[in-house]
Amino acid sequence: MRVGIRRRFRGTIEIYEGESMGKSADTHEFTRRNFVKGSFAGAVAAAGVLGSASMYGCSSGCSSTAATDASEAAGEETIAWSQCNVNCGGNCIFQWHSIDGKVAYMETDNIGDAEFQSRACLRGRSMRRWLNSPERILYPMKRTGKRGSGEFEQISWDEAIQTIADKLKYTIDAYGNDAIHVIYATGMYSATGNPSARLLNSIGGFLARHYDYSTNQLSAAMPYMFGTQFSPYDNVHASSFSEAEANSDLVVLWGNSPAETRMGGANACWDFARVREAVVGRGGKIVNIDYRLNETSSGHPDEWLPICNGTDAALASALAHEFIKDGAVDEDFLHAYCVGYDEETMPESAQGQNRSYKDYIMGTGYDMVEKTPEWAAPITQIPADTIRALAADLEAAEAPFVAQGWGPQRHSNGEDTTRAICMVPILLGKIGLPGTNTGQREAEPPVYLVKGFPAADVDASGAPIEGGVAPNAVKWTIPCYEWLNAVDHGHKMSTVNAGVKDPTGALPDGMLKNDVHFIWNYAGNCITNQHGGINAVHETLTDESKDLFILTWDTVMTDSAKYADILLPDAMRSEQLNMQTQGYSEYYTGVVVGGPAQQAPGECRSSYDVMTDIADKMGTKDVFTKGGMTHDDWVKSLYEAGREAHPEMPTWDEIREQGVYKVKCDPSIGLKAFRDDPSANPLGTPSGKIEIYSEQLADLNETWELKEGESINPIPVFYPGYEGYGSVTDEYPLYCTGFHHKSRTHSSFGFIRELEQVARQQLWINPADAKARGIAHGDMVQVKSPSGVIRIEAKVTSRIIPGTIAVPQGSWHKANMEGDKVDEGGCVNTLTAYRPTPLAHGNGQSDSIIAEVTKVKA
Helix, strand or coil: CEEECCCCCCCCCEEECCEECCCCCCCCCCCHHHHHHCCCCCCCHHHCCCCCCCCCCCCCCCCCCHHHHHHHHHCCEEEEEEECCCCCCCCCEEEEEEECCEEEEEEECCCCCCCCCCECCHHHHCHHHHHCCCCECCCCEEECCCCCCCEEEECCHHHHHHHHHHHHHHHHHHCCHHHEEECCCCCCCCCCCCCHHHHHHHCCCCEEEECCCCCHHHHHHCHHHHECCCCCCCCCCCCCHHHHHHHCCEEEEECCCHHHHCCCCCCHHHHHHHHHHHHHHCCCEEEEEECECCCCCCCCHHHEEECCCCCHHHHHHHHHHHHHHCCCCCHHHHHHHEECCCHHHCCHHHCCCCCCHHHHHHCCCCCCCCCCHHHHHHHHCCCHHHHHHHHHHHHHCCCEEEEECCCCCCCCCHHHHHHHHHHHHHHHCCCCCCCCCCECCCCCCCCCCCCCCCCCCECCCCCECCCCCCCCCCCCEEEHHHHHHHHHHHHHCCHHHHCCECCCCCCHHHCCCCCCCEEEEECCCCCCCCCCCHHHHHHHHCCCCCCCEEEEEECECCCHHHHCCEEEEECCHHHCCEEEECCCCCCEEEEEEECCCCCCCCCCECHHHHHHHHHHHHCCHHHHCCCCCCHHHHHHHHHHHHHHHCCCCCCHHHHHHHCEEEEECCCCCCCHHHHHCCCCCCCECCCCCEECCCHHHHHHHHHCCCCCCCCCCCCCCCCCCCCCCCCCCCCCCEEEEEECCCCCECCECCCCHHHHHHCCCEEEECHHHHHHCCCCCCCEEEEECCCCEEEEEEEECCCECCCEEEEECCCCCCCCCCCCCCECCCCHHHCCCCCCCCCCCCCHHHCCEEEEEEECCC
């Protein structure tokens, strides 16, 4: 049976017995038999789940709703606990209400104190639309058309698994295990959702990655300042929002909007609401530095400090100038805890050369330009007097809490920007003290109560356990964003030109042995949609001369899934026993165990069961399953291992009964131990101190192969970056960037029509820029960059600064890739260049774009 899936949002989708699943969820008629067998276009017709019931489900008191009527008509109602398993970080709690074995509606966390509930946001509550979507992939499929065409035919599970096993064996025999790459993917978060590493390690390993798309540039740069133990995901190198709530008198959010990026009751949006009330309530102040009046500050416009996109390091440098000029720097702190502030603290190799940070700021070294507010004003679009006023507020604050989001570092100059923002509290000596922060994002939970599938079986010392899965035999890794280059010319990639890491020295000159020939993509849309330079990706992956195989698991046909050679239908977490600890939430730790809420549709299967079958074909089933453990056995085993480390947790029987366990976390102060006793708690830098000047970075600048105009700077500087400040032209006169959108978590939820209607995909453009182009609010416009073209509705608003336009990231790419390639879906990565950054080799172009906007003629 041929399956053509081209138009994902309109028309029919032929994937069930050769018949249409339905032109729309509201008009198609479904029989009970079709529903159970897998057509799955509407959950419980009697309950009106896709019709009369609310988009977000019912509350517990809606006795007159369709859900209650259905309960009376269809029989027993059951509740299954689960979590929102997407990458906003909240992992907020769900209560699935199932009627006659099918999900009918949902509630969220209503357990215990109302001040301590992990309540899902409205976006998360629409998960029911995803779970019961008519666009679910129901069967294994293989590609029939050109890669990227979305043309597939249904095959059996036996054929799919045999094909995968054959391709794995071929790749290993022809090239080696290092030609297999697990691509970065964040579409599903669960303790037992993704055993890919365990399976591949059982057959000899794979080429792994380092860093991630969320924190790529700062993950590479910050270890040179704060040490090799640095993580953006801890409470050691950052302070908690609850610490700001308790003790801060000034909070500066720098490109940090938790109301958009971390919504929900289990997430930082709730924490920051309490911070604002506390800080402002005691006479303090909130400042939100952003090129948009974002959702976090939209109800408080007095908190907004507009800035030109990508110029954050220029503002930080101008603030540093004022601190030095005003005598507000804490020189005692800088001399005791830091390297590279002034000549006195410079390492011997750089002394006497005017290479200190102070020399850069005061114009006595480097570019010989004094970084005054007047210098920064035309760059940042912030008046010089406003910069001075912010500097004065920071100088006067007893406990300034400076917290950058991950947007400022997601630029082509992000490696310098993230360190430059951290210089603000460092210069003032306001680190490691009550109410202060390190300049990094707010802290995350210190304790995760349960772990996931072990990638290898090792003892407490890390030694392999005989008869178990051995650790990955491929010891070298590539930056996560370099995978496309590894497909195209991996054998030419090395440490000095692509950031390859080889801790064992197995690669001569750090040069990869192979191109990537097998892409393993589980629950990810980073092949195209969430990856820079979609048009460039398409050209590489459709090159039939490359010996390439792509395996993808997913629940719906994403743009990335269209590039699969074999496409597998995944069961969602709510369709199996699931367990997950909390995500990025700051104020609590916990675990949820529950499900299944309903049976998976069609032939959807859990990833563990499918990988068990693949392991069987590869001869490693017993090792992979640890002697025959089922998926549910693993859930129980991992939970009980967590309870052994945390005996206060409920027993297995108790957690199965109650579903949810939550514990509040104490406030934390970033780098407190280092501040209290730097000798006993040195950082993981060569000096053990905060390295404002890094000899290591200076060496990389001399030894790595860099593109023209690039540099790796030993101190935090304002470096405009590729397609950054100053790169606009007559053809492309506007700066363009992406931002997180309330209707999606990256591209997750991006296909749900109701969310698209509630929060439309719109280009933000200032009235001055719109007027000059004859554009009115609601007009369809075309945005063109050097890399591609999109069409999108215009949102004309003074909530964005002039000269910059912004596209909500994550919208699904919809283009005729064999035609004009114009993206009607408005995906920002159609506009981004594929150009990895100098140090991280990361996705800095995500928010560094130049473009022009024109009105689309009717």
